Amino acid sequence: MQVNETIIRDVVAQVLAEVGPAPMVAPSSTGRSHGVFTDVDEAVAAAREAFQQLCERPREDREKIIAHVRRISIDQSVELGTMEMNETKIGRLEHKIDKLKTLGEKTPGIEFMRSEVFSGDHGLAVIEHAPFGVIGAITPVTHSLPTITGNAVSMIAAGNAVVVNPHPSGKLVAAEGVRRFNEAIYNDIGIDNLISLLAEPTLETAQGIFSHRDVALICVTGGPAVGRAALRSGKRAVVAGPGNPPVVVDETADLDRAARCIIQGGAYDNNLLCIAEKEVFVVASVFDQMMDAMQRAGAVQLNDQQIQQLTSQAIVQVGEGDDRHDAAGKELLGQDASRLAEAAGVNVPNETQLLFGETPHTHPFVSVEQMMPFIPFVRCRDVDQAIEWAREYEHGFRHTSIIHSNNVQNMTRMGRALDTTIFVKNGPCMAGLGLGGEGYLSFSIAGPTGEGVTTPLTFTRERRCSLIDDLCILGR
Ligand code: NAD
Numbered sequence: 001m002q003v004n005e006t007i008i009r010d011v012v013a014q015v016l017a018e019v020g021p022a023p024m025v026a027p028s029s030t031g032r033s034h035g036v037f038t039d040v041d042e043a044v045a046a047a048r049e050a051f052q053q054l055c056e057r058p059r060e061d062r063e064k065i066i067a068h069v070r071r072i073s074i075d076q077s078v079e080l081g082t083m084e085m086n087e088t089k090i091g092r093l094e095h096k097i098d099k100l101k102t103l104g105e106k107t108p109g110i111e112f113m114r115s116e117v118f119s120g121d122h123g124l125a126v127i128e129h130a131p132f133g134v135i136g137a138i139t140p141v142t143h144s145l146p147t148i149t150g151n152a153v154s155m156i157a158a159g160n161a162v163v164v165n166p167h168p169s170g171k172l173v174a175a176e177g178v179r180r181f182n183e184a185i186y187n188d189i190g191i192d193n194l195i196s197l198l199a200e201p202t203l204e205t206a207q208g209i210f211s212h213r214d215v216a217l218i219c220v221t222g223g224p225a226v227g228r229a230a231l232r233s234g235k236r237a238v239v240a241g242p243g244n245p246p247v248v249v250d251e252t253a254d255l256d257r258a259a260r261c262i263i264q265g266g267a268y269d270n271n272l273l274c275i276a277e278k279e280v281f282v283v284a285s286v287f288d289q290m291m292d293a294m295q296r297a298g299a300v301q302l303n304d305q306q307i308q309q310l311t312s313q314a315i316v317q318v319g320e321g322d323d324r325h326d327a328a329g330k331e332l333l334g335q336d337a338s339r340l341a342e343a344a345g346v347n348v349p350n351e352t353q354l355l356f357g358e359t360p361h362t363h364p365f366v367s368v369e370q371m372m373p374f375i376p377f378v379r380c381r382d383v384d385q386a387i388e389w390a391r392e393y394e395h396g397f398r399h400t401s402i403i404h405s406n407n408v409q410n411m412t413r414m415g416r417a418l419d420t421t422i423f424v425k426n427g428p429c430m431a432g433l434g435l436g437g438e439g440y441l442s443f444s445i446a447g448p449t450g451e452g453v454t455t456p457l458t459f460t461r462e463r464r465c466s467l468i469d470d471l472c473i474l475g476r
Pocket of ligand 1: 139141168206221224226229239240243273369443445446447
């Protein structure tokens with residue numbers, strides 16, 4: 001997610017000047033719906049047929065299919081990213097574009113497929129990774145088409161087809177992307193509907209997918225409710241659930257580097273990433289220096305009264321009875337820092353990426369997954385208290401945590417205490433997905449069900465093929 005924002009802004013301005021806002025769901029030139037359905041049974045049947053056709057094809061065809069999904073995500077990222085921004089109205093345009101490009105380029109594909117072998121006195125056993133068939137996928141509003149791109153590449157690399165129930169607030173760009181993917185695949189190799197989608201997604205269509213007998217596996221990416229629903233479905237579910245990633249900064253950290261990293265990760269797409277820095281626990285001996293470092297790096301500090309004013313508009317109460325709790329309000333979710341500042345009663349330059357300020361650890365901005373570019377900083381007695389509060393406010397999601405430190409013992413203690421799927425040390429959150437760090441990328445990070453950063457192998461079943469007594473050629 002290294003993005004040259006000036007170039008992208010220029011390109012976007014040029015595209016918008018030439019073509020105006022991107023059209024929603026353009027008609028197909030072939031007269032086919034190319035994966036876009038209004039009925040669950042039809043969508044699943046079409047995906048099932050596509051899966052059966054794919055089973056008859058060589059792996060080379062999977063490569064061709066994935067190449068089309070990647071190419072469209074990358075080459076059409078400006079147009080599709082603009083569409084996603086216009087429709088969802090959350091996040092930042094340059095990052096909507098960047099996410100499509102990044103998912104297109106870096107999602108694990110066929111190169112992640114492998115087989116294992118056991119050879120010995122009794123012959124040979126080969127373990128191969130086979131497709132499940134049709135996978136039901138639920139995608140979030142925070143990255144509607146990027147999640148579909150990533151899921152499609154990894155699921156098809158493993159030989160599956162997929163039926164998507166997108167978030168209703170990102171359904172148009174999801175349908176348009178899916179239509180473009182299928183049209184290109186169909187024109188090239190003659191298989192249609194490998195990626196099918198419900199054009200009018202509802203909780204009922206999601207349930208219809210969950211309970212459909214021809215859906216073999218479920219993969220949901222979203223908050224707590226959809227994770228619970230998927231696990232109640234009676235099918236195997238890969239659950240990429242919510243996070244509230246804490247950051248610890250100890251007295252050995254490079255504070256300027258920590259500040260740059262927190263801004264890079266926390267401000268990206270206005271804090272919509274599930275891995276994004278959401279609250280920072282700083283040891284008292286360097287707290288004031290850390291606040292200065294944040295300002296030097298370009299973030300704008302709010303005072304107590306401004307934070308209070310922002311909170312009254314940004315955090316709402318939801319749920320009933322015992323379930324009543326704080327949540328991020330829709331009005332400011334994913335909005336620019338300048339809009340949040342306005343709500344706080346301050347004027348900041350439009351290009352401001354991130355707001356921050358000191359709060360107690362009990363503040364709602366600490367406990368809520370805010371998904372907006374204001375980050376609370378909490379003063380902690382020492383690193384033990386910082387790690388303990390980080391553990392408490394991660395809420396046991398076991399999603400992502402981050403430390404800035406040069407003390408390996410503190411790193412080790414935090415890693416053990418938080419037990420998260422992704423643990424980043426001395427980098428922005430995205431470095432944990434291989435963007436500026438090592439490793440690979442996915443936007444479906446399955447913490448609750450344990451698959452971790454998903455790959456094509458996540459969407460496979462193991463099959464074993466044994467030959468008894470022969471073909472171990474090493475001699476006795
Ligand atoms: P959301 O939970 O509101 O919606 C996610 C999807 O689930 C949507 O398609 C929605 O329509 C559907 N849904 C919600 N409740 C459902 C139910 N009871 N039954 C069936 N479907 C249901 O989340 P969102 O606002 O779209 O996305 C943000 C959330 O997703 C955050 O909590 C974020 O942390 C999480 N997220 C996680 C990952 C990950 O990889 N772990 C990636 C992206 C986003």
